[in-house]
Amino acid sequence: MKKLKQLFAVLSAMMLTAAMTGCSSDGSSEGRTKSQDDVSIATDEVNKNNDPDISGQTVYWMATYDLNPKGNADRSVALALFEDVYGAKIQYIATTDATKFDDLANRINSGDPVDMFPYEWDAVPNGVTKGMYDPLDEYVDLEDPLFDDVRHMAEMFKYNGHYYVIPYAVSDPLAITYSRTLMEEEGLKDPYDLYLKGEWNWNTFMDMMKTFVSNGDEGTRHGCCGWFGQAILQSTGDTVIKYDGTKFTNNIMSANIERAELLMEEISKLGLFAPSWYGCFPNDGSVLFYGMAPWSLSESNVQNPDGDIFLVPFPKDPESDTYYLNMNYGATMLVKGSDKGDAVAMWIKCQRLAETDPEYKAAAKEKALIKTTNAQGKVTAFITEEQYDFMQTWYDPDTISTVFDFGYGMGPLMYSETYDYATRGVMNNVADAILNQVQYVGTPDTWAEIRSEWQSVVDTVVEEYNGKIQ
Numbered sequence: 001m002k003k004l005k006q007l008f009a010v011l012s013a014m015m016l017t018a019a020m021t022g023c024s025s026d027g028s029s030e031g032r033t034k035s036q037d038d039v040s041i042a043t044d045e046v047n048k049n050n051d052p053d054i055s056g057q058t059v060y061w062m063a064t065y066d067l068n069p070k071g072n073a074d075r076s077v078a079l080a081l082f083e084d085v086y087g088a089k090i091q092y093i094a095t096t097d098a099t100k101f102d103d104l105a106n107r108i109n110s111g112d113p114v115d116m117f118p119y120e121w122d123a124v125p126n127g128v129t130k131g132m133y134d135p136l137d138e139y140v141d142l143e144d145p146l147f148d149d150v151r152h153m154a155e156m157f158k159y160n161g162h163y164y165v166i167p168y169a170v171s172d173p174l175a176i177t178y179s180r181t182l183m184e185e186e187g188l189k190d191p192y193d194l195y196l197k198g199e200w201n202w203n204t205f206m207d208m209m210k211t212f213v214s215n216g217d218e219g220t221r222h223g224c225c226g227w228f229g230q231a232i233l234q235s236t237g238d239t240v241i242k243y244d245g246t247k248f249t250n251n252i253m254s255a256n257i258e259r260a261e262l263l264m265e266e267i268s269k270l271g272l273f274a275p276s277w278y279g280c281f282p283n284d285g286s287v288l289f290y291g292m293a294p295w296s297l298s299e300s301n302v303q304n305p306d307g308d309i310f311l312v313p314f315p316k317d318p319e320s321d322t323y324y325l326n327m328n329y330g331a332t333m334l335v336k337g338s339d340k341g342d343a344v345a346m347w348i349k350c351q352r353l354a355e356t357d358p359e360y361k362a363a364a365k366e367k368a369l370i371k372t373t374n375a376q377g378k379v380t381a382f383i384t385e386e387q388y389d390f391m392q393t394w395y396d397p398d399t400i401s402t403v404f405d406f407g408y409g410m411g412p413l414m415y416s417e418t419y420d421y422a423t424r425g426v427m428n429n430v431a432d433a434i435l436n437q438v439q440y441v442g443t444p445d446t447w448a449e450i451r452s453e454w455q456s457v458v459d460t461v462v463e464e465y466n467g468k469i470q
Contacts, residue, residue, distance in 0.1 A: 046081060046085045046353065048085070048086075049144075051086070051346060051349070052342040052345075052346070054086050054087070054088045054340075054342055054343040054346055055086065055087030055088065056087060056088070057088045057089075057340060057343045058088070058089055058090075058091050059088060059089070059090050059091065059115045059116055059340050059343045059344065059347065060090075060091050060093055060113045060114045060115045060116070060340075061090050061091065061092055061093065061115070061116045061117075062093040062094075062095055062100070062103065062104055062107065062114050062116070062117050062335075063092075063093075063095065063100075063117065063118050064094075064095055064096060064097055064100060066092040066094075067079055067090050067092065068090060068092060074367075076354065077350075077353075077354035077360045077363060077364060078347070078350040078351045078353070078354040079350075081350040081353055081354065082346065082347055082350045085350075086343075086346050086350070088343055088346065088347075090116075090347075093107070093114060101122070101127075101132075104117055104132060104335070105130070105132065108131075108132065108335065108336055108337060114335050114338070115334070115335055115338040115340040115343070115344055116332050116333065116334070116335065116338075116340075116344050116347065117132075117133070117332075117333045117335055118331075118332065118333070119165055119167075119329060119330070119331035119332065119333055121408035121409050121415060122408075122409050122415075123164065123165060123333055123409055124157055124159045124164055124165055124406065124409045125159055125160075125406065125409055125410065125465055125468070126409050126410055126411050127333070127409070128159060128160070128164055129465070129468045131336050132333075132335065132336055133164050133333045133334060133335060133336055134164075134334045134335070134336050134337070134338065134341070135162035135163055135164050135334070136163050136164065136166050136334050136341070136344070136345065136348075137162055137163050138341070139334070139341040139342055139344065139345035140163070140166050140345045140348060140349075142154055142163065142166070146349065146352050146353070146356065147166070147352065149356070149395075149396075149397055150166070150167045150168065150169070150352070152397065153167045153170070153329065153402065153404075154166045154167065156402075156404050157329075157331075157404060158245065159243075160469055160470060161245075164333065164334075165329070165331045165333070166331060166348060167329040167330060167331045168330050168331060168332070168348050168351035168352045168355060169329075169330040169351065169352075169355045169395070170327040170328065170329055170330065170395060170402055171327065171328050171329075171330050172293035172294060172295060172327065172328045173293065173294070173313065173325045173326065173327040173328075173391075173394055173400075174227055174230065174231040174291060174292065174293055174314060174325070174326040174327070175291075175292070175293065175294060175311045175312065175313055175314065175325075175391075175394075176191065176224075176289045176290065176291055176311060176312050176313070176314060176315075177280075177281045177289075177290040177291075177292065177296065177297060177300055177309060177310075177311045178191060178281070178288065178289055178290070178309070178310060178311065178312070179281065179304060179307035179308060179309055179310075180307070180308035180309070180310055181306060181307050181308045182285060182288065182307065186211070186212055186215055186288075188208050188211065188212065188288075189204075189208070190310075191204075191205075191208075191312045191315075192310055192312055192390075195312050195313065200312060200313075200315050200316065201315045201316050201317070201318040202232075202235075202263055202315050202316075202317060202318050203318050204315065205289075205315040206263075206266070206267075208223075208288065208289075209223025209224060209267075209272050209288055209289065210223070210270070210272070212288040213270075213271075213272060220286065221286055221287070221288075222271070222272060222273060222274035222286065222287050222288075223267070223270075223272035223273070223287070223288050223289060224267070224272060224273055224274070224287065224288065224289040224290070224291060225273065225274035225275075225276065225278050225282070225287045225289075225290055225291070226278060226289075226290045226291035226292045227291045227292050227293075228264075228267075228273065228291040228432070228435060229264055229431040229432030229433075229434070229435050229436075230326055230431040230432065231291060231314040231325075231326045232260050232263060232264060232314070233257065233260045233261070233430065233431055234324055234325075234326040234403040234405070235260070235314050235315065235316060235317050235320075235323075235324050235325075235326075236256040236257065236259065236260050236317045236320065236324065237256070237317070237320060237322060237324040237401065237403060238251065238254050238256035238257055239251060239403065239404070239405035239406070239407065240252050240254075240257065240405055240407040240426070240427060240430055240458065241405055241406040241407040241410065241414075241458075241462070243406050246469070247466050247469065248406065248410075248462045248465055248466055249462065250455070250458045250459055250462050252426075252430070252451055252454070252455055252458050253451070253455070256317070256319075257430075258447060258451075259317070259319070260317070261430075261434065261447035261450075261451075262447060264432075264434045264435050264447075265434055265445075265446060265447055267435065268434050268435055268437065273435050274286075274287055275435070275436055275438055275439055278290060279296060279299065280292075280296045280299040280300040280303050281296070281300035281303070281304055281307070281309060283303045283304045283307065291314070293328070294311065294383075294391060297309070297311060297383055297387065298372065298381035298382055298383050299380075299381055301381075301382055301383060301384070302379060302380060302381060302382065309387075310386075310387065310390075311387065311390075311391070313325050313394060313400060314326070322400075322401050323399070323400045323401070324400070324401050324402070324403050325394060325400045325401070325402060325403075326402075326403060327402050329402075329404070330351065331348075332344060332347060332348055332351070365388060368383065368388055369382075369383065369385060369388060405427070407426065407427045407458075408427050410461050410465055411461065412425060413425060413426065413457055413460070413461050414426050414427050414457075414458070414461055415427045415428060416428065419439065419440060420440065420441070420442070421433060421440040421441065421442040421443045422442055424440065426454045426457055426458055426461075429443075429450060429454060430450070430454070433450060434446075434447065434450070
């Protein structure tokens, strides 16, 4: 589906601060009112803590985007640390979305150097069982306090007794963008205020959409648009596939999942969801809530100059005390057969330092608040300090919990993007088929029918991958 490809191409290529400053995935950027080169990064006080000596090493990175800066973009904090503190460098190996996994496999099989690959959903367990990645256990010390806030995520990804995925950060949460001006005009409460009171949940979300649609002429308004289904599903904190460390189980019959799917049924039947694709929050007053990662926020601000744009996490399940938020995980995979395990571990450490050190975080914020301009000096993208500061609270594990479903990494039967309901992956249909019935011809009207049609497929895949666990 075009939407998912557009979204996760951005998610894979950029961390949140880069996305919000208008950088493209290849490291280039438009003009800025203040150059990122003006934001200095001090690297001379890093404690190397008996880290391995990787000076002079070149690490080969295969991806659809370069970690080295291009155009007038500055080096990332992590790259500055990797080069200036550890004396190593990164060599880019270009690939494409269509060929990346084949290219990686060919390079591994041919013995050509390749050490790092970005984490993607296919990595665990599918990529591991195909012999594409090695574990990071012997190279990364998860007991290091540097990993305190992400250790639970590494445990969440742990497969077959090993750590193949050690997130250095989470980014691009699927959030809800809205206009405070529109809320006030419609006599609705500010979702941000509801969130602060712990009252931002499915019920208040639905009530506001119903009121907004009923306030307008028939057929002129929708309650929501954008990327919604997956975020609604994962706001329960439950997953289609369960893994206990020894085997996978089919959880598609979960009552939590059913409640989320029935919510989507209601949204669809009431005509609250607008199926059109929007690159940013609509500026015509026709939609109340826009579901998308914050990479769209900077343009939404520009396109809605009088909208007083803000954003909140997805509403929580009313039966839960926790906000579970669908996010992308920033992680680097160690490629099978690489002899640069220490260097890849140091790159992961540099990413963690960039995410946690107060000085580097301050520099990242300063960069994020730089406005993007075109050649004529017109501002084309920006975020406000209020928006930035609030979003940083979402990365506190004591505030919001993240979710990972192994189902996305279990091959094409489970995850495959097509426009045909009959050939799409189970996870794709579970996430959004009900909301996008017009787009995916042949989609049943109810969750009960969808579940009945795909339950046996999940059983088959679970049995297959359980057979691959050593």
